[in-house]
Amino acid sequence: MTVQNIRFDVSTNELILLDQTLLPHEARYVTIETLEEAEHAIETLQVRGAPAIAYFGAFVLAKEAERLVDDPDFTRRLEIVGRRLIATRPTAVNLQNVIESLLELNSGDDFEQIAGEIKRRAVALYERDVDTYRSIGEHALTVLPSGGNVLTICNAGAIATSRYGTALAPFYVGKERGVTFNVFACETRPLLQGARLTVWELDQADIDVTLITDNMAAWTIQAKGVDAIIVGADRITRTGHVANKIGTLQLAVLANHYGIPFYVAAPHSTFDLMADDAIEIEERDAKEVTHIGGQPTAPVGITVFNPAFDVTPPELITGLITEAGVFEANETAITHHVGGTIHV
Numbered sequence: 041m042t043v044q045n046i047r048f049d050v051s052t053n054e055l056i057l058l059d060q061t062l063l064p065h066e067a068r069y070v071t072i073e074t075l076e077e078a079e080h081a082i083e084t085l086q087v088r089g090a091p092a093i094a095y096f097g098a099f100v101l102a103k104e105a106e107r108l109v110d111d112p113d114f115t116r117r118l119e120i121v122g123r124r125l126i127a128t129r130p131t132a133v134n135l136q137n138v139i140e141s142l143l144e145l146n147s148g149d150d151f152e153q154i155a156g157e158i159k160r161r162a163v164a165l166y167e168r169d170v171d172t173y174r175s176i177g178e179h180a181l182t183v184l185p186s187g188g189n190v191l192t193i194c195n196a197g198a199i200a201t202s203r204y205g206t207a208l209a210p211f212y213v214g215k216e217r218g219v220t221f222n223v224f225a226c227e228t229r230p231l232l233q234g235a236r237l238t239v240w241e242l243d244q245a246d247i248d249v250t251l252i253t254d255n256m257a258a259w260t261i262q263a264k265g266v267d268a269i270i271v272g273a274d275r276i277t278r279t280g281h282v283a284n285k286i287g288t289l290q291l292a293v294l295a296n297h298y299g300i301p302f303y304v305a306a307p308h309s310t311f312d313l314m315a316d317d318a319i320e321i322e323e324r325d326a327k328e329v330t331h332i333g334g335q336p337t338a339p340v341g342i343t344v345f346n347p348a349f350d351v352t353p354p355e356l357i358t359g360l361i362t363e364a365g366v367f368e369a370n371e372t373a374i375t376h377h378v379g380g381t382i383h384v
């Protein structure tokens with residue numbers, strides 16, 4: 041059993057988060073009471089990973105809807121809550137997809153019924169998606185070489201989803217079936233999701249994992265004979281462009297150079313069929329680059345560029361792996377497999 045990242049009590053609306061900023065040193069759960077605390081939790085990455093912030097946002101919307109049921113201005117105020125949640129992280133589309141879909145319920149004057157339905161769907165989504173990630177893992181196992189060396193970046197694991205993860209799903213599902221892999225995890229500067237989270241959760245599950253710094257990727261592929269690269273995604277467009285953690289693009293370029301497959305694993309809620317190659321990239325505080333673990337590592341006041349994500353073009357992607365299977369990153373295949381299925 042993997043670690044649970046979010047707990048929501050349907051009878052009391054108590055919302056509890058595993059604070060991912062404290063990992064791996066401390067597995068502390070924090071209670072989220074207000075909308076402001078929820079926004080802060082997403083912005084500071086206490087909860088992170090495109091699917092996980094969407095589940096969290098859905099629970100916050102459900103909680104706020106119930107709080108507002110006696111307010112005559114319910115409809116407008118709930119819409120504002122949804123918009124504020126969506127604005128917290130602009131690149132990951134799951135949050136937007138899920139909140140917009142829940143806000144479609146926000147019409148009419150039976151506020152209690154609307155709040156109840158939002159809560160029911162939020163809970164169902166978190167539970168149902170366990171099967172989604174399991175399917176992603178199963179499909180990934182059909183293309184990854186058993187016993188092989190597989191490189192990943194950031195954390196697209198159990199704590200970024202509702203279980204199993206996306207890019208890490210084949211390692212968990214493989215473990216259940218006796219299929220092993222040697223996983224190489226890039227540490228993922230600036231916020232070290234690889235070092236702090238991926239290595240931690242795989243190690244907890246007794247899955248073989250080796251940590252490298254980001255600038256060791258090319259040499260590791262060459263020296264250790266990496267067979268494949270698999271990553272998660274924050275937004276996949278109609279044209280097959282993939283936004284994911286900064287550093288993903290350079291891994292795709294390396295995979296191309298070394299002639300190894302480069303896979304992107306994500307649920308259908310990560311697709312944005314309205315978008316092409318123009319994706320808004322979140323830029324974060326310079327301090328994430330000038331400091332490590334709160335300690336300064338660069339001259340004070342130095343100019344910094346800190347994009348949280350990059351965009352990998354479809355020609356560098358061997359295959360997209362979703363709950364529907366493995367298919368090419370092009371508009372025809374995406375429309376065929378994903379079109380019409382993005383609903384919550």
Ligand code: MRU
Nearest residue numbers: 088089090196200272273284285
């Ligand atoms: O900034 P983060 O830690 O939220 O970035 C997360 C990623 O880039 C993941 O690869 C992506 O959200 C997929 S998680 C299943």
